[in-house]
Amino acid sequence: MQRILITGATGQIGSELTLALRARYGGDQVVASGRKRLPNTAMKESGPFVYLDVTDQAALAQVVADFHIDTIYHLAALLSAVAEAKPQLAWQVNMGGLLNVLEVCRQQGCALFFPSSIGAFGPTTPPDHTPQVTLQHPTTIYGISKLSGELLCAYYYQRFGVDCRGVRFPGLISALTAPGGGTTDYAVEIFHAAVAGQPYCCFLGPDSRLDMMYMPDAIRAAISLMEADADRLTQRNAYNVTAMNFTPAELARAIHKEVPGFTISYNIDPVRQAIADSWPHSMDDSVARREWEWQPHYDLTAMVTDMLAALATDTTGRKTP
Numbered sequence: 001m002q003r004i005l006i007t008g009a010t011g012q013i014g015s016e017l018t019l020a021l022r023a024r025y026g027g028d029q030v031v032a033s034g035r036k037r038l039p040n041t042a043m044k045e046s047g048p049f050v051y052l053d054v055t056d057q058a059a060l061a062q063v064v065a066d067f068h069i070d071t072i073y074h075l076a077a078l079l080s081a082v083a084e085a086k087p088q089l090a091w092q093v094n095m096g097g098l099l100n101v102l103e104v105c106r107q108q109g110c111a112l113f114f115p116s117s118i119g120a121f122g123p124t125t126p127p128d129h130t131p132q133v134t135l136q137h138p139t140t141i142y143g144i145s146k147l148s149g150e151l152l153c154a155y156y157y158q159r160f161g162v163d164c165r166g167v168r169f170p171g172l173i174s175a176l177t178a179p180g181g182g183t184t185d186y187a188v189e190i191f192h193a194a195v196a197g198q199p200y201c202c203f204l205g206p207d208s209r210l211d212m213m214y215m216p217d218a219i220r221a222a223i224s225l226m227e228a229d230a231d232r233l234t235q236r237n238a239y240n241v242t243a244m245n246f247t248p249a250e251l252a253r254a255i256h257k258e259v260p261g262f263t264i265s266y267n268i269d270p271v272r273q274a275i276a277d278s279w280p281h282s283m284d285d286s287v288a289r290r291e292w293e294w295q296p297h298y299d300l301t302a303m304v305t306d307m308l309a310a311l312a313t314d315t316t317g318r319k320t321p
Contacts, residue, residue: 010040027047079182118210128282200262
């Protein structure tokens with residue numbers, strides 16, 4: 001791996017993945033790209049950034065050629081709740097963009113990381129300890145695009161030899177990036193409320209159980225998979241990966257132990273609740289653990305402690321009021 005392009009670099013995953021890859025491979029070796037959102041200062045100062053719309057295949061191909069890219073982390077996508085509100089745009093960006101990236105990978109010999117999601121499952125999927133290979137009948141446009149993306153990546157590997165690799169992320173929790181329209185955004189918003197000394201009103205019900213992952217673990221998963229020995233990999237579309245499992249009520253109790261005055265209430269959003277109810281309660285990630293030694297570092301307690309500490313410190317290093 002010599003030259004890396006990250007699409008959707010200004011989003012929730014990309015903002016942290018870009019810096020992690022630059023720390024690992026060198027700033028000039030990692031090209032960040034985004035369509036509209038401005039890069040933060042750390043991203044702008046640590047390496048190259050280009051504006052790029054992944055639905056424009058010619059522009060994408062030009063960037064890959066200009067920077068001699070050999071690996072693409074393709075993160076540009078509309079997330080679950082936003083995608084449900086704009087299904088046609090979601091298909092255009094999520095599937096049209098992926099097809100463009102795969103074609104450029106095929107033409108220019110690039111490897112590809114594609115993040116799938118717990119959303120690629122559906123209500124007919126076994127809900128507990130969902131196995132690696134199982135029924136996948138998603139009922140949201142986001143889930144349909146992720147499942148279609150998994151199959152398309154597997155096809156490009158089998159048909160054209162494109163080195164496609166991916167994971168099915170659970171809900172992701174980041175201390176550095178604001179939520180971007182996902183069904184599990186509550187698990188980020190709740191910390192901002194707690195640090196600000198405010199109560200939090202959750203849009204999912206108190207017993208909505210889902211797998212979750214702290215962003216540093218998600219970044220390690222992506223990089224570890226791309227560095228893994230190809231001969232050991234049996235799943236070319238997406239590996240189940242997870243780290244912790246909780247409900248909004250359990251997360252609120254964990255925060256309350258650190259912030260005794262914190263309180264939570266509930267005002268259920270029927271759209272996001274229906275999405276969450278269609279997903280598994282938990283995933284079995286034993287295949288990833290066996291084939292490329294996947295192992296999370298953060299459980300619920302460690303994540304809560306780290307999130308609260310991170311959000312209580314502003315960019316100047318001073319504690320927030």
